[in-house]
Amino acid sequence: MELVDHLRDERNKAQFDVEAMKVVWAGSPQELQLCDRMANLVANHPAFEKLKRPMLVRKELFKNSLRKAAYARKLVIDLGLSEEEAKWLRFYIDEPTYPDLHWGMFIPAIEGQGSEEQKEKWLPLSRNMQIIGCYAQTEMGHGSNVQGLETTATFDAQQDHFIIHSPTLTSTKWWPGGLGKVSTHAVVYARLIVNGEFHGVHGWYNYYSFSFFLYLEDHSPLPGITVGDVGLKFGNGAYNTMDNGLLRFHHVRIPRNQMLMRVSQVSREGKYMQCDDVPRQLIYGTMVSVRQTIVAMVSRTLSRAVCIATRYSALRRQHSSSSLVVPCFLMIDYQSQQSRLFPLLASAYAFKFVGEWLKWLYTDVKQRLEANDFSTLPEAHASTAGLKSLTTSATVDGIEECMKLCGGDGYLVSSGLPELFAVSVPACTYEGDNTVLMLQVARFVVKTVSEVGYKEPLGTSSYIRRLNTLLHNNCLVQTGEDWVKGDRIVEAFEARAARMAVTCTQHLAKFQDPEQGFSELSADLVEVAVAHCQLIVVSKFVEKLAQDIPGKGVKEALEVLCYVYALFLVHKHQGDFLVTGYLTPKQASLANRQLRILYSRLRPNAIALVDAFNHTDHYLSSVVGRYDGNVYPNLYQAAFNDPFNDSHVPDGYHQYIHPILNQTLAKL
Numbered sequence: 001m002e003l004v005d006h007l008r009d010e011r012n013k014a015q016f017d018v019e020a021m022k023v024v025w026a027g028s029p030q031e032l033q034l035c036d037r038m039a040n041l042v043a044n045h046p047a048f049e050k051l052k053r054p055m056l057v058r059k060e061l062f063k064n065s066l067r068k069a070a071y072a073r074k075l076v077i078d079l080g081l082s083e084e085e086a087k088w089l090r091f092y093i094d095e096p097t098y099p100d101l102h103w104g105m106f107i108p109a110i111e112g113q114g115s116e117e118q119k120e121k122w123l124p125l126s127r128n129m130q131i132i133g134c135y136a137q138t139e140m141g142h143g144s145n146v147q148g149l150e151t152t153a154t155f156d157a158q159q160d161h162f163i164i165h166s167p168t169l170t171s172t173k174w175w176p177g178g179l180g181k182v183s184t185h186a187v188v189y190a191r192l193i194v195n196g197e198f199h200g201v202h203g204w205y206n207y208y209s210f211s212f213f214l215y216l217e218d219h220s221p222l223p224g225i226t227v228g229d230v231g232l233k234f235g236n237g238a239y240n241t242m243d244n245g246l247l248r249f250h251h252v253r254i255p256r257n258q259m260l261m262r263v264s265q266v267s268r269e270g271k272y273m274q275c276d277d278v279p280r281q282l283i284y285g286t287m288v289s290v291r292q293t294i295v296a297m298v299s300r301t302l303s304r305a306v307c308i309a310t311r312y313s314a315l316r317r318q319h320s321s322s323s324l325v326v327p328c329f330l331m332i333d334y335q336s337q338q339s340r341l342f343p344l345l346a347s348a349y350a351f352k353f354v355g356e357w358l359k360w361l362y363t364d365v366k367q368r369l370e371a372n373d374f375s376t377l378p379e380a381h382a383s384t385a386g387l388k389s390l391t392t393s394a395t396v397d398g399i400e401e402c403m404k405l406c407g408g409d410g411y412l413v414s415s416g417l418p419e420l421f422a423v424s425v426p427a428c429t430y431e432g433d434n435t436v437l438m439l440q441v442a443r444f445v446v447k448t449v450s451e452v453g454y455k456e457p458l459g460t461s462s463y464i465r466r467l468n469t470l471l472h473n474n475c476l477v478q479t480g481e482d483w484v485k486g487d488r489i490v491e492a493f494e495a496r497a498a499r500m501a502v503t504c505t506q507h508l509a510k511f512q513d514p515e516q517g518f519s520e521l522s523a524d525l526v527e528v529a530v531a532h533c534q535l536i537v538v539s540k541f542v543e544k545l546a547q548d549i550p551g552k553g554v555k556e557a558l559e560v561l562c563y564v565y566a567l568f569l570v571h572k573h574q575g576d577f578l579v580t581g582y583l584t585p586k587q588a589s590l591a592n593r594q595l596r597i598l599y600s601r602l603r604p605n606a607i608a609l610v611d612a613f614n615h616t617d618h619y620l621s622s623v624v625g626r627y628d629g630n631v632y633p634n635l636y637q638a639a640f641n642d643p644f645n646d647s648h649v650p651d652g653y654h655q656y657i658h659p660i661l662n663q664t665l666a667k668l
């Protein structure tokens with residue numbers, strides 16, 4: 001049977017080479033080929049069916065996710081997949097499960113914090129999955145405040161052991177993924193006590209990581225350990241495939257050599273030693289690594305929601321303003337729909353490029369760390385924390401907006417959007433609450449501003465070198481066209497960020513106690529951090545455009561996206577630009593007018609731009625976002641695929657409806 005492409009007319013409007021754009025989106029021809037191969041491997045394997053997921057109860061859902069993870073492992077072995085291929089395989093299976101934490105946090109924690117000897121011992125076991133690990137840092141009473149962790153690790157010199165203990169209910173390890181039911185091992189963060197002395201009361205060497213054997217062979221907990229799942233989470237399927245766990249220790253003994261020993265050590269004699277040339281922040285290194293990975297992946301999550309909403313908007317017709325009866329307007333042709341949808345489409349591309357840059361920065365930092373050069377660690381921390389926060393918040397808000405952009409049908413599970421929202425929303429919390437992370441960025445920015453004159457700002461904060469110019473020269477825009485120039489846009493974002501940072505730094509200086517000032521001004525400081533991070537995203541997009549980008553019309557289409565992203569932010573945050581005095585109201589209104597012109601330029605390319613994400617229908621799992629656009633018959637069929645429609649008479653009908661109809665309620 002010939003397949004009908006209901007979006008063909010839209011696809012024919014494209015003004016650029018979609019295949020070339022696919023390469024840009026993927027990062028390289030090799031990446032495109034790799035992702036395509038893994039996506040199709042998953043899409044064509046019945047084991048990875050996922051449409052029934054939201055209908056399953058927790059125990060079935062969990063078993064189902066274990067089955068998929070086992071199939072995935074089998075494929076990795078049978079096909080001899082590399083770690084990189086296996087990572088994409090997991091990504092396209094699209095179901096949070098214990099391997100995410102095993103590969104994403106447990107192994108990186110050992111790599112980053114273990115001594116050479118420890119790595120040699122534990123990494124092969126972990127990579128072969130002979131042990132399965134998780135990352136147990138958060139406690140019931142302490143999530144953001146890592147320094148407040150209460151779990152203790154007391155050294156017993158006589159037996160050459162550490163005794164791990166949870167002294168209070170609030171010290172219960174709480175939330176670690178993979179911990180509740182599956183893991184055999186954990187990297188546990190605890191407060192170190194040697195010779196009755198708490199180390200580093202002032203902060204920096206309080207907490208150490210331990211790898212220790214959690215379960216016996218028969219998978220019952222070791223004596224002294226209580227373990228379980230934290231309970232059902234938001235959304236039906238969503239994150240409930242993960243066994244986020246709880247863990248308590250009652251004086252559990254582990255050998256001394258299970259303390260991760262790269263940053264500091266405890267000797268056989270009970271002497272605490274801290275490596276002089278390694279900063280203590282390295283124990284936070286796993287979080288830096290995962291925050292970077294989240295930024296690298298988040299654009300895919302947003303692109304998925306945007307793809308669904310764009311395709312549905314390009315199919316569904318509503319009435320025109322002149323006739324409320326005859327449906328003629330495609331939803332995508334409403335200016336108001338475009339002003340909500342197109343900035344999200346542009347954001348997906350913006351996040352992709354900033355993710356690529358962050359990966360480069362992180363790779364560079366990692367190489368430096370290996371050579372004991374820690375000079376770029378503060379910038380890496382601020383950039384990973386800030387961009388994780390900015391991009392996940394925007395993505396989660398964006399998914400919710402896409403749901404609304406699809407009207408009532410977006411609210412149906414079959415649209416794929418509710419589950420995507422539910423699975424993504426905790427990204428604003430895990431790996432650091434987004435506000436807490438923005439406050440870390442603000443600390444970095446304020447510190448950089450305060451040090452002007454005796455320390456050269458580098459990398460993402462190098463704009464602060466030109467503080468004088470940025471504070472005193474106002475925007476030169478005179479026409480709408482002036483707004484579509486890369487250097488002008490970047491300068492506007494630099495001026496806004498610099499002016500906000502300087503104002504906040506001056507306000508902070510008025511406080512006798514800097515910490516009190518920081519706390520009282522924290523809402524303003526978050527805005528400073530947002531301005532700094534948005535500057536990074538905009539400038540990385542502009543830098544991307546300066547590269548050689550092959551393919552007919554590809555660069556031009558990206559330019560439109562870049563300016564949409566930037567001018568949308570100028571419009572959304574025009575208060576910042578006006579209050580800091582950088583823009584006049586006229587210039588702000590020219591930016592908004594130019595934005596509307598850019599929307600009309602983006603419009604013909606909209607479907608091609610989402611096709612360039614190269615998402616399979618399996619990955620999208622959305623009736624309204626299907627590639628062929630054949631929405632209505634499938635939407636209708638999806639309703640009847642719901643087991644609730646198996647019968648006209650639901651359970652309880654005879655018992656609870658008949659008595660009402662027959663007016664025999666008294667018998668109940």
Ligand SMILES: CC/C=C\C/C=C\C/C=C\C/C=C\C/C=C\C/C=C\C=C\C(=O)SCCNC(=O)CCNC(=O)[C@H](O)C(C)(C)COP(=O)(O)OP(=O)(O)OC[C@H]1O[C@@H](n2cnc3c(N)ncnc32)[C@H](O)[C@@H]1OP(=O)(O)O
Nearest residue numbers: 100104144146281284293294297298381424427430431432
């Ligand atoms: C939308 C969905 C999209 C995408 C998701 C898709 C895919 C993900 C793909 C792969 C990932 C793989 C697996 C994970 C997947 C999902 C996640 C699942 C699990 C989640 C796990 C967790 O949540 S683990 C627990 C995470 N916990 C936190 O993040 C806690 C947050 N708190 C902190 O980090 C710290 O406590 C703090 C930074 C807030 C404060 O620490 P403190 O010690 O008090 O420090 P300060 O006094 O403020 O600062 C002291 C100096 O240290 C510097 N610093 C702080 N942190 C770091 C760091 N990490 N690195 C380097 N330096 C650091 C700070 O700047 C200070 O420096 P000074 O120079 O000013 O002294």
Ligand SMILES: Cc1cc2nc3c(=O)[nH]c(=O)nc-3n(C[C@H](O)[C@H](O)[C@H](O)COP(=O)(O)OP(=O)(O)OC[C@H]3O[C@@H](n4cnc5c(N)ncnc54)[C@H](O)[C@@H]3O)c2cc1C
Nearest residue numbers: 135136137138143144175176177426429430431432433435
């Ligand atoms: C799905 C999921 C998976 C997780 N997986 C893991 C895991 O594998 N391993 C692990 O160790 N942990 C894990 N976590 C825990 C996660 O890291 C914490 O939830 C996170 O760090 C936030 O801590 P919290 O929940 O205690 O929130 P809190 O710190 O209690 O924050 C609550 C509120 O207080 C605000 N707040 C807190 N501190 C400050 C401050 N200093 N200044 C201003 N505002 C503040 C926050 O902005 C937020 O609004 C997971 C969490 C979730 C939801």
